[in-house]
Amino acid sequence: MTTPPPPALDPEHFRRLAHETVDLVADYLAGVPERPVFRPMTPAERAALMQEPLGAAGLDPEALLHRVRSAVLPHAMGNGHPRFFGWVNSPPAPIGVLADFLAAAMNPSCAGGDHAAIYVERAAVRWLMELIGFPTAGSMGLLASGGSAATLIALAAARHRAASDDGWNVRRDGLQGARAPLVLYLSDEGHSCLQKAAELLGLGSEAIHRVSTDAEHRMDVSSLRAAVAADRAGGKRPFAVAASAGTVGTGAIDPLDELADLCAAERLWLHVDGAYGALAAAVPTHRARYAGLARADSVALDPHKWLSVPVECGAVLVRDGGLLRSAFSLVPDYLRTEMDRGFGGLPWYSEFGIQQTRGFRALKLWMTLQHLGRAGVGDLIARHLALARHLAARVDAAPDLERLAPVELSIVCFRYAPADLRSDEAALDLLNKRVMQAVQEAGDVFLTQTTLSGRFALRACVLHYATTEADVAALVDAVRATGARLASGRQ
Ligand SMILES: Cc1ncc(COP(=O)(O)O)c(C=O)c1O
DSSP, X not given: OOOOOTTOOOHHHHHHHHHHHHHHHHHHHHHGGGSOSOOOXXXXXXXXXXXXXXXXXXXXXXXXXXXXXXXXGGGOOSTTSTTXXXXXXXXXXXXXXXXXXXXXXXXXXXXXXXXXXXXXXXXHHHHHHHHHTOOOXXXXXXXXXXXXXXXXXXXXXXXXXXXXXXXXXXXXXXTOSOOOOEEEEEETTOOHHHHHHHHHTTSOGGGEEEEOBOTTSOBOHHHHHHHHHHHHHTTOEEEEEEXXXXXXXXXXXXXXXXXXXXXXXXXXXXXXXXXXXGGGGGSTTTGGGGTTGGGOSEEEEOTTTTTXXXXXXXXXXXXXXXXXXXXXXXXXXXXXOOTTSTTOOSSOGGGSSSOSSOOOXXXXXXXXXXXXXXXXXXXXXXXXXXXXXXXXXXXXXXXXXXXXXXXXXXXXXXXXXXXXXXXXXXXXXXXXXXXHHHHHHHOSOBOEEEEETTEEEEEEEOXXXXXXXXXXXXXXXXXHHHHHHHHHHHO
């Protein structure tokens, strides 16, 4: 029997390789806690990957697997480890790892049509809406690469509505006409993807009005109200407020209920950046803090953050599904279908967003959510909220640590601040930066940084389903020991 040329694989050969791959993955995942959280790569290791030429002849799949085992898997980012507290990157839910394998095997385009992947996405996105209490009737949601793409889609819809309200068509006219400049409001703590979206939408970063925050890093509604009035008086066109339901810096939740009132009164689009934090609305003890979320015009929410759905998996939810469609629908002849005839099915996802060809992201979300169940989602998040409070308590109890922000969700911001340095902000900034880098390089735990009121803060985000109080204790110990060592070296 002849071997088929690549990329084909003889079915039995595929089966053998797949079994080998599964063993490799299972060993890899089981071994993660035993390895360093992170290990910087040597110049030689980097070059071996980056500068490798593509051979003229194809390689044996077995040799390729071996190469992944020796050159790729040992240099993971670190977010699979229970002692990884960096950024907002979770480990992959094991069921999601399997789902990606299955989805790749089917490899549909989820642009639209009458096939299972489309209905899986409809269900999974509806579950997200239900979990956070977003209206399902008349709304529309779809999966995107992450919070940044979700934000771009949501703000494009907001811009479209503002133009329609004013009697013009932004899709036809663009932003070329001499019109009152559109203004987007966000707090000092709003995520950078909001600015990126404003830039990409042709609004320019100058269209952003940064609203001050209160002592708990939440948007100050009276400042917002005053800013909107002043901008209108100055001939500008306020059109949207981007609130945060979990800022990336500290996890602060803006006062969504009051913002929803203000936006309704001023006919401003209320977008909620819940990329990190929206899902904590599924926790009964936290639900009240999200009052107003149900009145948002759009929400960005990332299952690849708190739900541990393997990257990439973001979602955008828009209250007026018809409006979203009118902001994006552009169907070329070659893709025209009739609903429920032939391949037609439901209105196509590609009419509601940026992408034409769309991957089967929904399967990993659908399987992860069902593996957890409604109660499992709440339990997972509640555990992380409790661990963050536990970490905050340990920080508060340590004489050489100083907490720098309230703990709303699963983020704790603090710094190493021995008594003799407490009055020297510049020295503390530098010392804490060095502490963070040394902790990262040592590989026992991992945390990152943010800036709060101009001060360098160590930032730990609990997002791993297997993190325990012992892991939190290890983080505190590592920061204190590293801080003491580096501080004594300074003198
Ligand atoms: C609050 C918040 N919004 C938006 C984003 C951007 O999401 P993504 O990185 O998935 O594009 C992040 C990412 O960390 C975030 O934390």
